Amino acid sequence: MIKPGEKIDTSFTLDIVDGNEERSVVFSDLLDRPVIVTVYMKNNTGGCDRQNKSLAEKADEIVAKGYKLVAISKDSCNSHKKYAEKLGIGYILASDPDHSFAQAADSLVEKKMYGKTFHGPSRSAYFIDTDGTVKAIIEKVDTANHAGELLEKISELES
Numbered sequence: 427m428i429k430p431g432e433k434i435d436t437s438f439t440l441d442i443v444d445g446n447e448e449r450s451v452v453f454s455d456l457l458d459r460p461v462i463v464t465v466y467m468k469n470n471t472g473g474c475d476r477q478n479k480s481l482a483e484k485a486d487e488i489v490a491k492g493y494k495l496v497a498i499s500k501d502s503c504n505s506h507k508k509y510a511e512k513l514g515i516g517y518i519l520a521s522d523p524d525h526s527f528a529q530a531a532d533s534l535v536e537k538k539m540y541g542k543t544f545h546g547p548s549r550s551a552y553f554i555d556t557d558g559t560v561k562a563i564i565e566k567v568d569t570a571n572h573a574g575e576l577l578e579k580i581s582e583l584e585s
């Protein structure tokens with residue numbers, strides 16, 4: 427996994443939903459201010475819903491601290507639009523079916539589900555500066571209090 431102080435490759439492209447607008451962007455184009463990228467697995471699943479509900483409730487506080495908030499999963503933009511409406515999400519949702527972000531962050535991990543083993547992105551959060559430098563990482567997200575842990579990490583970075 428990439429470490430704080432290292433630069434992430436920002437040259438990959440993602441499809442995003444920002445508000446109700448869908449577009450493709452090079453990741454570096456999202457770095458017009460520091461970004462928090464939070465990775466989750468799938469829309470409309472228990473833990474992921476808790477994670478995004480927590481973020482939706484406190485997204486304005488995070489943005490007020492100077493950060494852009496981006497949540498990434500493998501879901502399509504069409505699914506993201508419905509999900510954003512359902513949960514009242516006002517931050518960017520990114521579609522990453524090829525795990526481009528996880529590859530750039532060196533965060534593909536082995537997972538097991540229903541007796542099958544596969545590789546997928548770790549449920550983590552990354553604080554990335556405008557030049558692509560990773561400032562901090564939360565390696566294991568607390569889904570129910572995710573926004574709280576992000577705000578706590580922001581406070582640590584400010585001190």
